[in-house]
């Protein structure tokens with residue numbers, strides 16, 4: 001299976017419209033790849049909080065339309081990263097969209113763990129409540145977004161739902177880059193799964209982005225890693241490695257369930 005992670009540069013000197021057109025063209029260029037992955041909030045920038053409200057889109061807004069079309073023109077599965085979504089009830093969500101090669105919406109995921117503590121996403125957006133997996137022809141994808149990477153129980157939930165490959169769009173800041181790579185590898189090793197983690201490049205709202213998108217195999221080995229700038233990171237991997245690893249080293253079978261809750 002071939003995946004291409006589009007590590008998009010999100011800078012303020014480019015308008016959202018022009019970035020959307022540029023990214024659609026980049027997706028179209030990936031014809032022949034099985035799965036294309038975009039980062040978190042690449043239209044506005046994950047730290048450009050003031051844009052969340054102004055650029056928020058209805059469930060089938062302009063980014064949805066452009067990405068559905070780009071997926072079908074390229075004939076690829078497209079994890080289109082996330083967009084600020086405005087629910088009909090007015091609540092904003094950080095919502096990831098996954099399209100099939102015919103441009104149908106295959107899944108959407110509202111980020112569960114909102115980042116920012118007492119500001120930004122944590123106060124401006126609602127929290128998702130549902131774990132989401134998507135069945136591709138060769139693997140079952142579990143979806144998570146950026147800060148979710150710090151919460152291993154979410155990934156265990158995705159494994160229980162059948163996930164073999166995690167796709168994690170992000171807008172991870174440069175100042176915590178070491179955590180990004182470490183956590184991507186940890187989630188891969190502990191769940192014996194592939195991790196495809198796609199971040200942004202550039203600087204928005206004064207926050208330099210880490211770049212360094214990374215693909216990790218179920219043994220925790222880094223198969224490919226991007227540099228700091230805009231880049232297309234293409235990698236070939238064999239999803240059957242997941243079953244092989246889980247078979248040969250069956251640590252997941254030794255789980256003791258319920259330890260994430262106090263026992264009485």
Ligand SMILES: O=C(O)CCC(=O)C(=O)O
Nearest residue numbers: 046115146147171172176
């Ligand atoms: O957890 C982190 O260090 C970064 C998280 C983040 O930037 C986000 O979720 O948007």
